[in-house]
Amino acid sequence: MSGKRPTLADVANRAGTSTAVVSYVLNNGPRPVSDLLRAKVMSALDDLDYRPDGRARALRRPRRWRQIGLLVPDLTLPLFGEFVGRIEVEARARDHLTLIGNTGYDPERELEFATAFAEVGVDGLLVVGAANAPQTANLCRRERIPVVWMHNIRGAVEADIIGVDHVSAGELIAGHLRDVHNCRDVAFVGGVTAADVRHGDRETVQQRLEGVASVVGQDLPIIRTDLTPSGAYGAVSAILREGGPPSRALVVGTYGQTAATIRAVADAGLRIPDDVRIVGFDGAATDYGRPRLTTVQQPVDVLARAALGRLLGENPSTRGQFVPTLRVGETCGCVVSTPPG
Amino acid sequence: MSGKRPTLADVANRAGTSTAVVSYVLNNGPRPVSDLLRAKVMSALDDLDYRPDGRARALRRPRRWRQIGLLVPDLTLPLFGEFVGRIEVEARARDHLTLIGNTGYDPERELEFATAFAEVGVDGLLVVGAANAPQTANLCRRERIPVVWMHNIRGAVEADIIGVDHVSAGELIAGHLRDVHNCRDVAFVGGVTAADVRHGDRETVQQRLEGVASVVGQDLPIIRTDLTPSGAYGAVSAILREGGPPSRALVVGTYGQTAATIRAVADAGLRIPDDVRIVGFDGAATDYGRPRLTTVQQPVDVLARAALGRLLGENPSTRGQFVPTLRVGETCGCVVSTPPG
């Protein structure tokens, strides 16, 4: 009838009995119910399409599970998929279920999610790639729910964050090109101004660029694009059309743009790594691509464990800055003989 | 201290006031509180490290958000990442938040999750790639929470499921090889017996094989592997070592094994597609790989919308069987000129 969901009392009424009996029927106990009454209750249940309210139920029952909220920019990117997977596992190990949200790097959406999570009563919030840190932090302070930031964070000052040092990731990969391949002729592919990108992991790219620049020089060429694969494809293709490879090596600022860059270079008739070396960030843990990508990786499992430890307060003194590692493939010019796996 | 979490009453006690006042300071209203008392309450809050109980709170507040549970086999696979992303969006559009769980195709874990979700009170459960359908279905019936199955389902009879027809997916791709490339000399890469795989999407692979076989003949060679990339790499490499390509084309049963197969073929010194054509399933929506993969795709957004419509009861009559589409790349032997994007 009314827009309200039926409650136990409604069912009891309709079945001409008490809420206790309805509860017994629903839970198969703890007291027995006569077949006649049980049948009546069952049909009342069905007539009303009754569904128990989990919150009320959890309030009475000794509850095992609590919840955390997890905000991620984009679930379709493999890196973030890995994050979610690992975090969910760590959370479950601590009797917490994981509520998930796709922010798409949208500050408003991030805040809406945080509000929604607060409303259903999460016991902690994990934000991977924050887009609206100040407001989200504020909300959490008001609601007294702990937050931990991961990966990167936009617009925050105070916050400590758990993630890798993106600057040293940039140094790492540029150092490899310089030390192993004696290559300093490097260009950076990535969007770096707010004008280039409305939403996206601008800061991370900027920090990676910083790291690369500190190794190969501040004047390295930058191929400006937004943060989309097609943007990178277009920008790199354009540069190549305008006359030859700009550099002997390309460092691509985001994972999603790496394959597009490879494609653009190949479509222009250049060979990888013979004509152009290509390296990037956040490659998948096992790579069967061809040629195999050289990237800097994040230790996702370590990060996830640290984040949950801090969020749930068992580990308040963890250091938040972790070091990325180089995974050598073939696109940088190395020769890799071991089969992947 | 006791192991119990402090409640509002505890805080009120310690601050020498009432629960109402504590509630007022927590929520900034609806009544004002004197600065003195407010300060007392605040420090009591901090002393006890009070955290509100979301369930109790949600019970009183007019609640907007409800929750659904979403079970996925493996979040690190792009296909499932896409599923989760789309489903979360559709759920949110209906004022539902999404609780997520990684089953790893493990029947026990699936059931544990379902139990946990029931305990926190979800209003619906979406299972992508069920591993334990009968028991999960049972649980949901008992708890009166609606379930919708997606993608595929193991061991169920009654259930209707929302997903693509994997058999016709197999037909589609084998048909392309036959009709466009005049190629019937096809082998199938995939694990098909329970002995090969403990966990994994065995049934889906089996159905795809069925489709392929119905086009190219029931006697097609099958390269048996478990469902891991490294398994495929090993199996394909072994076959190639034993003397030449077994077939002019390879259909790979799972997405995760496709790149590994390509790698194995390339490492054996064969060219794709000149020596061996390779096609697969569930490629990412945009593919910048090189060569570009020819795959059969699932219309993830359509599936997600249909699933939520059915789960939340707005759309009980949707047909559950959807048709996959062929996305032509280069690994089958086609020549694709349009830049991707």
Next chain:
DNA sequence: TTGAAAGCGCTAACAT
């Protein structure tokens, strides 16, 4: 075998 009623932790009338 059934029903009445006491809470779970919180919010917000309704009283002071």
Next chain:
DNA sequence: ATGTTAGCGCTTTCAA
């Protein structure tokens, strides 16, 4: 400005 108290929807004890 503060305290008292009636519920939210449910489980379960206690009484019948």
